[in-house]
Amino acid sequence: xxxxLGVLSLLELNGVAEEVIRQLNFTNLDIRRTLVGxxxxxxxxxxFSVTILVLEDRMEDLLNxxxxxxxxxxxxxxxxxxxxxxxLNDIETSEKPSIKNVTANV
Numbered sequence: 001x002x003x004x005l006g007v008l009s010l011l012e013l014n015g016v017a018e019e020v021i022r023q024l025n026f027t028n029l030d031i032r033r034t035l036v037g038x039x040x041x042x043x044x045x046x047x048f049s050v051t052i053l054v055l056e057d058r059m060e061d062l063l064n065x066x067x068x069x070x071x072x073x074x075x076x077x078x079x080x081x082x083x084x085x086x087x088l089n090d091i092e093t094s095e096k097p098s099i100k101n102v103t104a105n106v
């Protein structure tokens with residue numbers, strides 16, 4: 001989970017999340033879900049927090065359960081998350097010059 005403490009723009013927060021994910025890819029952690037947003041703020045605090053959870057099967061089932069709470073939207077499904085992750089991996093390893101130039105500058 002990458003949490004905005006209050007004043008980061010969506011662009012900045014997503015940049016932070018991308019770098020956190022990139023760094024975690026160098027570990028042997030099995031990343032099941034990435035949450036990015038405003039979860040706990042610090043009254044316009046200039047920064048972010050990163051939380052890593054050891055996820056047991058039961059906890060994953062609870063996180064994936066469909067709910068109807070306005071402040072906690074349902075997460076994307078596990079299969080959709082894998083599709084997005086696979087798509088991102090394909091882009092990063094693309095041999096197309098236009099895509100390769102863009103990803104090389106990120």
